[in-house]
Amino acid sequence: MTYLAKPKLRHPTLATNKVGYTRRDYEGKISTLCAGCGHDSISASIIEACWELDIEPHRVAKLSGIGCSSKTPDYFLGASHGFNTVHGRMPSVLTGANLANRDLLYLGVSGDGDSASIGLGQFAHAMRRGVRMAYIVENNGVYGLTKGQFSATADQGSKSKKGVVNTDSPVDLVAMALQLGASYVGRGFSGNKAQLVPLIKGAISHGGSAFIDVISPCVAFNNHPGSTKSYDYIREHNEAVSRIDFISGREEIAVDMEPGEVMDVRQHDGTLLRLRSLHPDYDPGDRFAAMAYMQRHHEMGEVVTGLLYVDPLATDLHTALNTCDRPLNALGPQQLCPGAQALERLNASLR
Numbered sequence: 522m523t524y525l526a527k528p529k530l531r532h533p534t535l536a537t538n539k540v541g542y543t544r545r546d547y548e549g550k551i552s553t554l555c556a557g558c559g560h561d562s563i564s565a566s567i568i569e570a571c572w573e574l575d576i577e578p579h580r581v582a583k584l585s586g587i588g589c590s591s592k593t594p595d596y597f598l599g600a601s602h603g604f605n606t607v608h609g610r611m612p613s614v615l616t617g618a619n620l621a622n623r624d625l626l627y628l629g630v631s632g633d634g635d636s637a638s639i640g641l642g643q644f645a646h647a648m649r650r651g652v653r654m655a656y657i658v659e660n661n662g663v664y665g666l667t668k669g670q671f672s673a674t675a676d677q678g679s680k681s682k683k684g685v686v687n688t689d690s691p692v693d694l695v696a697m698a699l700q701l702g703a704s705y706v707g708r709g710f711s712g713n714k715a716q717l718v719p720l721i722k723g724a725i726s727h728g729g730s731a732f733i734d735v736i737s738p739c740v741a742f743n744n745h746p747g748s749t750k751s752y753d754y755i756r757e758h759n760e761a762v763s764r765i766d767f768i769s770g771r772e773e774i775a776v777d778m779e780p781g782e783v784m785d786v787r788q789h790d791g792t793l794l795r796l797r798s799l800h801p802d803y804d805p806g807d808r809f810a811a812m813a814y815m816q817r818h819h820e821m822g823e824v825v826t827g828l829l830y831v832d833p834l835a836t837d838l839h840t841a842l843n844t845c846d847r848p849l850n851a852l853g854p855q856q857l858c859p860g861a862q863a864l865e866r867l868n869a870s871l872r
């Protein structure tokens with residue numbers, strides 16, 4: 522079941538974009554995530570964003586870490602370059618790939634466990650160095666793949682499916698990205714595609730390090746008393762010949778919000794997600810105002826979504842390092858290995 526390829530049928534009437542591709546050309550394998558998982562909605566938004574941006578799939582490199590979220594690059598952009606790295610190590614592998622080939626568009630896909638725990642240092646340095654990439658964290662507040670432990674982004678006071686209260690302070694990756702110098706920072710919600718697609722398009726088109734935190738509910742761990750799909754309920758009502766785990770499929774959560782509107786969205790586990798979309802007069806060009814705004818609304822129990830900060834003139838690591846403007850694989854042996862004299866001159870310049 523792990524790898525299901527989609528049939529390569531192409532209906533002649535399917536709409537094509539400016540570079541001649543249909544939406545299907547931006548899809549990947551069939552997802553094996555739980556039905557209703559927010560991560561699948563994010564994959565759909567990435568597909569839509571790339572199709573709408575008229576990007577040729579071979580121009581994209583998608584990299585990820587480990588987790589349900591990090592599995593998702595298998596489910597979109599099947600014709601792009603891809604590298605599923607080690608837990609928390611996507612940013613450094615992506616940085617290396619980016620330095621070797623600046624001609625590709627880099628998409629870093631990660632989870633809240635992947636980026637806010639084991640990969641926190643990697644996340645921080647990719648942001649502060651201005652690695653040109655669209656860094657997307659699919660944030661569900663748990664380690665979904667390893668069965669729902671609290672992640673570092675879980676809010677203080679929030680309850681696990683077993684009713685355990687989280688006593689730790691949360692890591693807010695958006696606040697960190699702003700503080701660390703990311704030049705495009707947004708927060709989305711997997712169920713709000715109308716907002717997420719443009720956010721992703723902006724991030725892919727951005728000239729520096731772009732970060733989007735996407736709240737993405739995990740439907741597998743709402744195993745609360747009262748559910749007719751809970752382990753207890755199924756065990757009590759089932760005469761089984763073998764022991765199996767049952768994970769209920771749910772409908773995806775979807776919202777449609779006006780700018781400036783505050784909306785309470787009840788999640789699958791019964792908790793409320795309070796979303797505020799930004800006011801039309803919000804200035805996304807002021808990094809410090811963005812930080813204060815986020816903090817203020819977090820205190821009020823709200824999750825602010827939208828484009829929070831952008832420096833439209835941002836430059837990237839290549840500019841800082843003054844690298845050559847061609848990818849390494851386009852250089853000849855003479856340029857890659859210019860000889861002992863060139864090395865001597867370089868060494869002398871560093872003494």
Ligand SMILES: Cc1ncc(C[n+]2csc(CCOP(=O)(O)OP(=O)(O)O)c2C)c(N)n1
Nearest residue numbers: 588589590608632633634635663664665666
């Ligand atoms: C070095 C290492 N440590 C721990 C693990 C176990 N592990 C796999 S996925 C994961 C957490 C995934 O959580 P997250 O990044 O939030 O992704 P999600 O599954 O929630 O989408 C952990 C701890 C691992 N694979 N490798």
Ligand code: SF4
Nearest residue numbers: 555558589665739740
């Ligand atoms: S366990 Fe949670 S995060 Fe993983 S696929 Fe299922 S719903 Fe999604």
Ligand SMILES: [Mg+2]
Nearest residue numbers: 632633661663
């Ligand atoms: Mg997670």
